[in-house]
Amino acid sequence: MTDVDTSAQTLKPARQLAGQPPRFPGESADYRRARNDLLAEEIELRRHIERVAVQRRALPPGGVVPEDYRFDGETGPVTLSEMFGEHDTLITYNWMYGPQRARPCPMCTSLLSAYDGEMPDILQRVAFAVIGRSPIEKLVAFKKERGWRYLRLYSSGGNTFNRDYAAEDPAGDDNPALNVFTRSNGTVRHFWAEEMGPASADAGQDPRGAPDPMPLWTLLDMTPGGRGTDWYPRLDYPNVPR
Structure with a gap:
């Protein structure tokens, strides 16, 4: 996969790309409708991530490092x-x-x-x-x-x-x-x-960056319970071999 600048391309509407027929055993029409609505938002999110990445790569030269630490x-x-x-x-x-x-x-x-x-x-x-x-x-x-x-x-x-x-x-x-x-x-x-932190965090949200660099949170955000508000990683877990 390569970096692609989509800013100058004519993109199909996300809703059009998200028009999936029923895909999985037992899913209802309500589920598929809501899933396609979500899929359209996910496509828009992917496009926004790409636009931000293009903008990041186009930054002017940053400051010269003051010393060779x-x-x-x-x-x-x-x-x-x-x-x-x-x-x-x-x-x-x-x-x-x-x-x-x-x-x-x-x-x-x-x-x-x-x-x-x-x-x-x-x-x-x-x-x-x-x-x-x-x-x-x-x-x-x-x-x-x-x-x-x-x-x-x-x-x-x-x-x-x-x-x-x-x-x-x-x-x-x-x-x-x-x-x-x-x-x-x-x-x-x-x-x-990465300059996003507690000062720029939204109320009730972790002071995370965007995109989030934590694979852990990215995976948990795909689950019904999400990342939760009362759990953080630990250095060790009982009964879990390393």
Whole structure:
């Protein structure tokens, strides 16, 4: 599947594309009517996601990164520019596992566990770095405990990256942050960051981004109960082998 700019195309009406006949055993006419109404909305949502992606890719050049931050990597010191490897795009995720935490954030961990499985595919296209303020030994110890195989971990305990790009207070708690950087002709620039959070959340809703980067919530949103309001991921579950 490739990125397609649908803004200049003549699209068929969503209602026309959603005109499905009965498809599944036992479904009623009322169900099919309501399902087709929903399908039309899902088609419109897909189109809006595509329009937003086109707008995102058309952003003007972002700010030049103020310094080539130096991190502690799993095999030694690494600079931000070195994290790109052979790629011209780098995605970074700020993991909420600072030195004040005995255990990492369960939500971050759930997200990163999903990304670990996708990482061999992701790394074909872009570089990806997981950054936390705890010492690298602490980050790696949890990586081994969790069974992560592909995530590349870096400690930012000796620089201001988390403060600059995750709005963290060095003396306070962690913030999650998803950032994208680009490199061209030796210059590293900030391209985009997930900026939706508690301040922009709608009443009664999780302060999530759009599209939601959490595979967990995307799947639960397809179920009758949805994501609910009284449940969040945990680091461990009884009687569930890892």
